[in-house]
Amino acid sequence: MQTQDVIMQLRKKMGLSQSELAEKLFVTRQAVSRWENGDTIPDTNTLKQLSMLFGVSVNTLLGLPLHLICQCCGMPLEDDSMISREPDGSLNEEYCKWCYTDGTFVYGSMEELLDFLTEHMSNESFPPEQARAHFAKELPKLKHWAERC
Numbered sequence: 001m002q003t004q005d006v007i008m009q010l011r012k013k014m015g016l017s018q019s020e021l022a023e024k025l026f027v028t029r030q031a032v033s034r035w036e037n038g039d040t041i042p043d044t045n046t047l048k049q050l051s052m053l054f055g056v057s058v059n060t061l062l063g064l065p066l067h068l069i070c071q072c073c074g075m076p077l078e079d080d081s082m083i084s085r086e087p088d089g090s091l092n093e094e095y096c097k098w099c100y101t102d103g104t105f106v107y108g109s110m111e112e113l114l115d116f117l118t119e120h121m122s123n124e125s126f127p128p129e130q131a132r133a134h135f136a137k138e139l140p141k142l143k144h145w146a147e148r149c
Contacts, residue, residue, distance in 0.1 A: 001063045004038040010054040010061075011036075025049050048090065056080050057091045071143035072099035073113060074135075094143065110145055 001009075011021050011032075018032040025032075025046060034040045042050060047058050054061070057080050059068060068077040071094045077083050084092045084100040092100060099106055099113075107113040114135055122131040139145050 002038065003041050003061060003063050004036050006056075006061055006063050007032075007042075007050065008036045010050075010056065014054070024053060052088075052090050057083055057093050059093055068093055069142075070094070070096035070099055072096070072105065072107065072145070073117065074138055074142055099144075105144070110139055110148075113139065 011018070016024075018036070019029045022029045022032045027046065031040075031042075035042055041047075041062075047061055050061055051058050060080055068083075069075065070077060073096060075082070075096050075098075077093070077096060080091065082096050084095040084097045085102065086092050087103040094100075095105075107116070114132055117135045118128050118132040121135070122128040126134075
C-alpha cells in the first residue's frame with residue numbers, strides 16, 4: 001500500500017475530514033490533500049505526528065515493506081502491535097514491546113536474555129544447548145548488544 005492510501009485510510013478510520021486532520025497537525029487542508037493524492041509525502045516531523053495520532057509506525061505510514069527486527073532479541077517485528085513504545089506513547093521501531101517498555105530495557109544483561117531465550121525457544125528439534133549457542137552468536141550482532149560490547 002502506498003503512503004497516500006495509508007494516510008487516507010487511517011484518516012477515514014478515525015472519522016476525520018482532511019480539514020480536521022490538517023488542524024490537528026497544524027498544516028493546511030491542501031497539504032493533506034496533496035499527501036492523499038500522492039503529490040507529496042509528509043516531512044519527517046509530520047510523519048512522527050501522524051504516527052502518534054494514528055498509533056502506527058512511520059514504516060506503516062510509508063507503506064514500506066521493511067522487515068524490521070528487534071535490535072535486542074532479534075524477533076521479527078511483523079506488525080505495529082509488536083513494536084515498543086516510548087514513555088510519550090510514540091513507537092520505537094528498533095525494539096519489540098517485550099524487550100523495551102516505556103523507555104526501559106527489560107533485560108539488564110545478555111546473559112539474562114540468553115537464559116530467557118534458551119528456556120522459551122528450545123524444543124525437540126532445537127535443544128537448549130543448540131539454542132543458547134545460536135543466540136549467543138547472533139545477539140552480539142544486534143545494535144543494542146553491539147553498543148554495549
